[in-house]
Amino acid sequence: MDERTVAVGRRSLVALAALNFFLADARDGLGPFLDAFLATRGWSPFALGAIATVGGLIGLAVTPLFGALVDGTRYKRALVAVPVIVVTAVGLATLVAPTPAIVWIGQVGTAVVGAVIGPALMGLTLGLIGPRLFGRQVARNEFWNHAGNVVSLAAVFIAVSLYGEHAIITLMIVTAIGAVVAAMAIDPARIDHDAARGLDEAGDSAKPSGLRVLVKTPGLLVLALVLLMFHFGNAPMSRLVAQQFAIELGTPFRTTAIITGVSQVAMIAVAVLAPLMIRRFGLATVLLVALCALPVRGLIAGTNSGFWTIFPVQALDGVGAGLIGIATPIAVERLLAGSGRFNVGFAAVMTMQGVGASLSNVVAGSVVSGYGYQASHLLSAAIAVVAVAIFLRFRRSIAPERSDATDAASATAAR
Incomplete structure (x- = not known):
């Protein structure tokens, strides 16, 4: 490989790093601020949960189709830029x-077009880096x-x-422009589209279609079920914590920024440590560590009510959701290696975990309306124990370990 090719790579x-940086804000619109913003304008927890559930389920219906689209298209950069x-x-x-x-209309539209970003980003990553270093690059993406x-x-x-709530408009525009520019800066010639869909170097032509991957690949269905349960318990907790304290303190954007910021700092540490943990412990x-963080998180949130609880509760969110976000695509890539349907399989798993997250929103909203915030957190902990x-x-x-030379090379490169 000559110097020019290396430089382009x-x-x-x-x-890709810049794209992940800007997508943190650009892929979800108002994202974690939406619930707190609407809660201070009189929207009930049940109404907010219903919006998240309906929008999420509609988005999930098209997620497997988007996975197949990512597998087949050569316009992966556009599948990130346009939804943004x-x-x-x-x-x-x-x-x-x-x-x-x-x-x-806005939240349903966001759920639908946003559903393509996850598979497209994973396809871009796998196409650029290849399966040998995929796990390390996923951790870098998360960082x-x-x-x-x-x-x-x-x-x-x-x-x-300094400037009031309307300053959010400027920030949203800046991050959207940054994400689009970063996506277009990726050299399309550097994307191996066969590798991006999970085909092996020999060009294996086996192409299981759609959700058949989910039912015919050992371990994938159980992985999807476990993640469905994890996200059913985990997804509403941060939203409800933000709602509760935004109403109490009357500052939706600043309160949510603090609450969400704690988990994001923890996730940065997790992204740094995850490759070492996978190499050392498997x-x-x-x-397992990621799944166990949720019962502890729910127990703390469900038995305490002071604002101080956001620190352990959200730090554990960083551990649980952070590790899940890194480990899931690695597990799917291992399970579907050589099939040529990585993005369909990944989208199918995303669909299942999204079903859990979407259904949990309306359930959690109903529990909060009837029994309070703490009851909802304890329910989340109980579901996590089953997962x-x-x-x-x-x-x-669910999580096969590599035993070939490829995995050894990947581990060495991650040092």
Whole structure:
């Protein structure tokens, strides 16, 4: 490989890092601020949960199709850039005029177009780096994503303190432009589209279609079930914590920035340590640690009510969700290596975990309305215990360990 090719490759990896940095804010529109923002405008926990559930389920219906699209298309950069533009536009509309019609249409639209970003980003990563170093690059992606979240949250806190809530508009536009520019800066010639869909070097032509991957690959279905349960318990907790304290303190954006910032700082540390943990203890152990963080988190949040609880609760969110975010695509890539359907399989797993997250929103909203915030957190902890038990039973098939020279090379490169 000549120096020019190496330089182009490095440029694309720098662009990939920048893309993950800006996507931290740009892929979700108002993201974690939406609930707190609408809660201070009189929206009930049940109404907010219903919006998240309906939008999420509609988005999930198209996620496997988007996975197949990523597998087959050579326009992966556009599948990141275009949704960012749409999500930003509907987020700005919601912020300027949070009427029921705009909020509902905006969140459903965000869920649909945002569903393609995850598979497209994983496809870009696998196509640029290849399977040998995929695990290390996923951890790097997560590092830059969480670093972008921390910077974004700090910017929100400072901007809102100095200029008021409308400063969010400028920040959303800046991060959207940054994400689009970074996506377009990736050299399309550096993307191996066969590698991006999980084909092996021999060009294996086996192409299981759609959700057949989920039912025909050992371990994938159980992995999806465990992640469904994990996200059912985990997804609403940060939202409810933000709602609760935003109402009590009357500062939705600054309160949410603090609450979310704690988990993002923890996720940065997790992203740094995850490759070492996987190499030293194995993928199954790392997934077990991630799953066990949720019962502890729910128990703390469910038995304490002071603002100080956000620190252990959100730090454990960083451990659990952070490790899950890194370990899941690695597990799927190992399970589907050589099939040519990595993105369909990954999208199918994302769909299952998204079903859990979406259904949990309306359930958690109902529990909060009837029994309070702490009851919802304890329910999350109980569900997480069941997920841990299932994982312990099937951990060998869910998270296979590599034993070939490729894995050794990957481990050496991660040092």
